[in-house]
Amino acid sequence: MTSGTAQTGDSRGALIRVSQLWKSYPGTAVLERINLVVERNEFVTVVGASGCGKTTFFKLLLGEEQPTRGTIFVAGKPLAPEPGKDRGVVFQRYSVFPHLTVLENVLVGLELRRSKFLCRSFGRRRRDEIEQCERMLERVGLLSSANAYPDALSGGMQQRLALSQTLITGPEILLLDEPFGALDPGIRADMHGLVRELYSELKLTVLMITHDLSEGFRLGTRLLVFDKVRVDPHEPDAYGATITYDVPVSRNRNNGNEPTIAALESGV
Amino acid sequence: MRLINQRPSRGAAIIVAALPFAALVVIYLTFSDIRLEANPQDKLLPSVESFADAIQRMAFEPSVRTGKILLWADTAASLQRLFIGIGVSALAGFTFGVLNGMIPWFSAAWSPLVRVLSMIPPIAILPILFIMFGLGELSKVVLIVFGTAPFIMRDMEQRVRELPGEQIVKAQTLDANTWQIAVRVVAPQVMPRLMDAVRLSLGAAWLFLIAAEAIASTEGLGYRIFLVRRYLAMDVILPYVAWITLLAFLLDAAFRKLNAFLFPWYGTNR
Numbered sequence: 229m230t231s232g233t234a235q236t237g238d239s240r241g242a243l244i245r246v247s248q249l250w251k252s253y254p255g256t257a258v259l260e261r262i263n264l265v266v267e268r269n270e271f272v273t274v275v276g277a278s279g280c281g282k283t284t285f286f287k288l289l290l291g292e293e294q295p296t297r298g299t300i301f302v303a304g305k306p307l308a309p310e311p312g313k314d315r316g317v318v319f320q321r322y323s324v325f326p327h328l329t330v331l332e333n334v335l336v337g338l339e340l341r342r343s344k345f346l347c348r349s350f351g352r353r354r355r356d357e358i359e360q361c362e363r364m365l366e367r368v369g370l371l372s373s374a375n376a377y378p379d380a381l382s383g384g385m386q387q388r389l390a391l392s393q394t395l396i397t398g399p400e401i402l403l404l405d406e407p408f409g410a411l412d413p414g415i416r417a418d419m420h421g422l423v424r425e426l427y428s429e430l431k432l433t434v435l436m437i438t439h440d441l442s443e444g445f446r447l448g449t450r451l452l453v454f455d456k457v458r459v460d461p462h463e464p465d466a467y468g469a470t471i472t473y474d475v476p477v478s479r480n481r482n483n484g485n486e487p488t489i490a491a492l493e494s495g496v
Numbered sequence: 497m498r499l500i501n502q503r504p505s506r507g508a509a510i511i512v513a514a515l516p517f518a519a520l521v522v523i524y525l526t527f528s529d530i531r532l533e534a535n536p537q538d539k540l541l542p543s544v545e546s547f548a549d550a551i552q553r554m555a556f557e558p559s560v561r562t563g564k565i566l567l568w569a570d571t572a573a574s575l576q577r578l579f580i581g582i583g584v585s586a587l588a589g590f591t592f593g594v595l596n597g598m599i600p601w602f603s604a605a606w607s608p609l610v611r612v613l614s615m616i617p618p619i620a621i622l623p624i625l626f627i628m629f630g631l632g633e634l635s636k637v638v639l640i641v642f643g644t645a646p647f648i649m650r651d652m653e654q655r656v657r658e659l660p661g662e663q664i665v666k667a668q669t670l671d672a673n674t675w676q677i678a679v680r681v682v683a684p685q686v687m688p689r690l691m692d693a694v695r696l697s698l699g700a701a702w703l704f705l706i707a708a709e710a711i712a713s714t715e716g717l718g719y720r721i722f723l724v725r726r727y728l729a730m731d732v733i734l735p736y737v738a739w740i741t742l743l744a745f746l747l748d749a750a751f752r753k754l755n756a757f758l759f760p761w762y763g764t765n766r
Contacts, residue, residue: 311668322660
C-alpha cells in the first residue's frame with residue numbers, strides 16, 4: 229500500500245491466501261476457521277446451501293466487508309479494506325451501468341484508468357481504446373449491439389457485457405457471484421463455454437459462487453463446499469460455516485465425475 | 497363481463513374525458529345567465545363577452561398607466577422568479593444529494609440540519625425573508641428555494657442511495673476514485689431523477705410564488721389576481737387562473753419530453 233511499485237517477489241507463490249478467517253455479526257456467526265490457498269490460474273467454484281455464508285465470503289474477498297478475525301492476502305499482501313482493480317467482479321445482477329451503451333460500458337474501464345479528473349479520453353487514444361473495446365465485444369459476440377443500452381439486452385447478453393467490462397482492464401482475479409443464476413439453461417451452457425475459454429485465454433484466477441453443484445463441477449478445477457460442522461439446534465446462529473470439502477476437479481469431464489457428484493451430494 | 501375488465505376504446509376515452517369539462521362549462525354558463533338576467537351588473541359569474549373583453553384588455557392592449565401589455569409583463573416577471581428559484585433549488589438539491597448520498601461523513605454532518613429545515617413551513621418564514629431581503633425579487637426567489645430545495649435535496653439523496661451497490665463496487669474494481677464514481681456513475685444516473693424531482697416540485701414552486709407575489713409585488717401573475725380581487729374582477733381572475741394552469745401543464749409536459757429526449761436509457765429501466 230505504501231510503495232507504488234508492485235512487489236513481485238512472491239510471483240510463484242499463492243495468489244490468494246486466507247488464514248484463520250472468522251466473520252460474525254452481532255448475534256450471528258457466519259464464517260469460522262476459513263483457511264484457503266488459491267494458486268494462480270486455478271478455477272475455484274464455491275457451493276453450499278443458501279445462508280451458509282458463501283456470499284459473505286465473496287464480499288470479504290471483494291473488500292466490501294471486513295473479516296472479524298483473520299487476514300486475506302492477495303499476492304502476498306494483506307487486502308486493502310475496499311474493492312480494488314486487482315479483483316474484477318461480475319454479480320448476478322446490476323453489474324453493468326444502465327446509462328451507458330454497450331460500447332461505453334466497456335470503454336469506461338479504460339477511461340477510468342487513464343483519466344483521473346475528466347474521466348474521459350479523447351482523440352487518438354480514444355480511437356485506440358474504442359478499437360480495443362470492439363475487439364473485446366467481438367470476442368464475446370456483442371459487437372452488433374455496441375450502441376444498444378443494457379436494458380435492451382437479454383440476461384445472457386448483459387452477463388457477456390459484464391464479463392467484457394471487467395476483463396478489459398486485465399484484472400488477475402475474477403470473482404463471480406452466481407453470474408448465471410438468473411439465466412435459462414441453454415444460455416447458461418453458452419456462458420459456461422465462454423467463461424472457460426476466457427479463463428484459459430487470459431490465464432485468469434477465477435473464484436465463482438454458485439448454488440448449482442453440477443455447474444461447480446463442470447466449470448472449475450477445484451470445488452469448495454461451505455457448510456456448518458457445528459450446529460446447536462437451540463441456537464442455529466451460534467456457529468458459522470466453514471469449508472467442509474475441498475476437491476480437485478478433473479478436467480476430463482466424461483469419466484469419473486458423476487459418481488463423485490453423487491457421493492458429494494449425499495454427503496451434503 | 498365484469499366492470500373491472502371493461503375498457504373504453506380510444507375514441508370513447510376521449511369522449512368520456514371531455515364530458516366533465518363540457519358539463520362544467522354548461523353549468524357555469526347556465527348560472528351566469530341566470531344571475532346576469534337578474535342583475536346585468538353582477539360581477540361574480542361574468543359572461544363570455546366580458547371574458548373576451550378582459551382578455552383583449554389584458555393580453556393584447558398596452559396598459560394606459562404603464563404602457564406594457566399586462567398579461568405578458570406579469571407572465572415574464574412570474575416565470576423569471578419561478579425559473580431562478582427552481583434552478584437554484586435544483587442545483588442545491590443535486591450537489592447536496594450526490595455528496596450526501598455518496599459520502600457518509602458529509603451526510604452525518606448535514607442530513608440532520610436539512611431534515612429540520614424541511615419541517616419548517618416556508619410561508620411561516622416569509623415575513624423573515626421580507627425583513628431580511630426586502631420586498632424585491634430576492635425574497636420571492638428565496639421563498640421558492642426554501643420551499644422546494646429541501647424536498648429536492650432529500651429526494652436526490654434517496655435516489656443516490658437507491659443505486660444498486662453492485663454498480664458502486666463494480667466501479668471500484670475498475671479503479672475509479674470517489675470523484676470518478678461521482679462523475680461517471682452517480683451523477684449521470686441521478687440527472688433524470690433530478691428532472692423528475694424538479695417537475696414534481698413545480699406545483700409547490702407556483703404556490704410559493706403566488707403567495708409571495710400576493711403579499712408584496714408590483715407585477716406578476718399572483719400579484720394581478722390579488723390586485724383585481726378588490727374590484728371583484730372575476731373576468732380577469734378566471735382567465736389568469738386558466739393561464740397559470742396552462743403554463744403549469746406545459747412546463748410539466750416539457751420536462752417529461754426533455755427527460756425522455758436527454759436520457760433515452762431512463763424510463764424503461766424503472
